[in-house]
Amino acid sequence: MNIKQNIQDSGQEETRARIVASARELFRQFGYAKTAMQDIARTSGMSAANLYRFYESKLAIGCAVAVAERTTLLAVCDAAVATAGPRVSDRLIALFRANIDTVRRKMKRTPMLFELDLAVAREHQKLRRELLDLIETRIVAILAGEAGPGSLANAAVKVRSRMILLASAPFILPWMLANEPFGDPRAMVEPIVRALVAGLDDGQSIPAPAARSPA
Amino acid sequence: MNIKQNIQDSGQEETRARIVASARELFRQFGYAKTAMQDIARTSGMSAANLYRFYESKLAIGCAVAVAERTTLLAVCDAAVATAGPRVSDRLIALFRANIDTVRRKMKRTPMLFELDLAVAREHQKLRRELLDLIETRIVAILAGEAGPGSLANAAVKVRSRMILLASAPFILPWMLANEPFGDPRAMVEPIVRALVAGLDDGQSIPAPAARSPA
Numbered sequence: 001m002n003i004k005q006n007i008q009d010s011g012q013e014e015t016r017a018r019i020v021a022s023a024r025e026l027f028r029q030f031g032y033a034k035t036a037m038q039d040i041a042r043t044s045g046m047s048a049a050n051l052y053r054f055y056e057s058k059l060a061i062g063c064a065v066a067v068a069e070r071t072t073l074l075a076v077c078d079a080a081v082a083t084a085g086p087r088v089s090d091r092l093i094a095l096f097r098a099n100i101d102t103v104r105r106k107m108k109r110t111p112m113l114f115e116l117d118l119a120v121a122r123e124h125q126k127l128r129r130e131l132l133d134l135i136e137t138r139i140v141a142i143l144a145g146e147a148g149p150g151s152l153a154n155a156a157v158k159v160r161s162r163m164i165l166l167a168s169a170p171f172i173l174p175w176m177l178a179n180e181p182f183g184d185p186r187a188m189v190e191p192i193v194r195a196l197v198a199g200l201d202d203g204q205s206i207p208a209p210a211a212r213s214p215a
Numbered sequence: 216m217n218i219k220q221n222i223q224d225s226g227q228e229e230t231r232a233r234i235v236a237s238a239r240e241l242f243r244q245f246g247y248a249k250t251a252m253q254d255i256a257r258t259s260g261m262s263a264a265n266l267y268r269f270y271e272s273k274l275a276i277g278c279a280v281a282v283a284e285r286t287t288l289l290a291v292c293d294a295a296v297a298t299a300g301p302r303v304s305d306r307l308i309a310l311f312r313a314n315i316d317t318v319r320r321k322m323k324r325t326p327m328l329f330e331l332d333l334a335v336a337r338e339h340q341k342l343r344r345e346l347l348d349l350i351e352t353r354i355v356a357i358l359a360g361e362a363g364p365g366s367l368a369n370a371a372v373k374v375r376s377r378m379i380l381l382a383s384a385p386f387i388l389p390w391m392l393a394n395e396p397f398g399d400p401r402a403m404v405e406p407i408v409r410a411l412v413a414g415l416d417d418g419q420s421i422p423a424p425a426a427r428s429p430a
Contacts, residue, residue: 125394128396129396132396132397159406162397162398162403163403163406163407163410165397166382166385166397166400166403166407167381167382167383167407167411168382169384169385169391169396169397170381170384176384179340181343181344181347181384182347182377182380182381182384183377185381188377188378188381191374191378192378192381192382192411195378195410195411195413196382196407196410196411198410198413
């Protein structure tokens with residue numbers, strides 16, 4: 001890729017970011033259903049024809065907005081984990097609580113954008129899976145601690161993190177946070193996490209299996 | 216209620232059961248959407264006008280079929296628990312595995328009826344909550360063991376069973392069993408249950424708090 005191409009690409013990226021920001025504001029105020037491509041084009045300062053060169057449909061823009069929102073959500077979660085101290089349980093609790101609190105704030109302050117998340121997740125199973133993958137990556141990182149992905153403890157970390165992810169569905173999935181079929185999920189974060197990481201705590205990550213002694 | 220009333224009611228119950236059985240068979244073969252009230256009336260041996268005296272809409276019949284299916288599902292789960300031995304963990308594992316296996320069989324053998332479950336749960340949050348309540352009742356019974364609902368241990372049992380219910384959402388909710396967003400849930404039943412009941416096992420139920428010694 002030459003310099004000219006690079007400049008062109010970064011210009012396109014800027015345009016895309018501008019479109020997503022305009023669309024987010026329209027979706028937030030008027031809702032996804034009541035916003036037309038024409039409206040997004042106008043507030044982005046371009047023709048509808050030009051807008052379609054960047055996004056093939058309103059749904060594609062809806063997905064881009066949802067993905068941008070997810071990036072913000074995960075940044076908040078990462079910041080909470082980073083300040084949670086060294087214990088595995090405390091870091092996991094911080095992760096799930098930050099997710100619950102951020103989603104709840106979104107439900108309250110920007111309900112139209114939260115509705116968009118639900119609609120997009122219904123349409124695109126792929127986005128729902130991506131969210132779970134991104135959370136799982138974070139659980140793995142917390143469990144692995146210093147060990148890192150190449151370590152011997154990798155298999156044990158994978159099994160345990162999948163277990164924690166599965167048991168934490170009501171802390172993660174937007175529709176479960178909206179419907180709370182089990183009562184207040186936030187109150188359950190601590191007991192569930194403590195039960196699932198019992199024996200791993202006091203700052204320990206999952207230990208690598210001891211080297212086999214020579215026979 | 217007099218005898219005449221009783222006889223009349225039991226006749227009505229029989230008619231309702233006949234309608235539900237006919238509707239189930241039609242839904243199973245042709246699907247909910249392609250079955251008309253007229254078809255249900257004909258296979259139940261009555262006029263459509265008479266059918267409406269028993270059920271106000273096709274959705275009401277759909278709900279009745281889904282509830283009957285749920286009763287069968289829970290009977291299978293209860294039988295599995297009853298033969299699982301005395302340990303709390305083994306009984307809980309039997310409960311969730313029986314649920315997963317029964318739902319999976321249903322998805323495979325009678326997919327149209329499974330679709331009906333999903334559709335009904337979408338329309339009626341109440342039915343989804345009822346399923347969770349019915350499972351929770353069973354978890355409470357397993358945890359309480361001999362202690363029973365009036366015992367001192369009641370509060371501890373309630374907290375713990377809510378925790379287990381919440382962490383087991385992917386073993387219970389039909390759409391999660393259909394989509395498996397976390398991979399194979401069946402493989403995760405045992406490690407999750409064992410982690411959540413650690414310390415309660417060997418046939419022990421949750422102990423009543425010790426009586427406070429006089430000061």
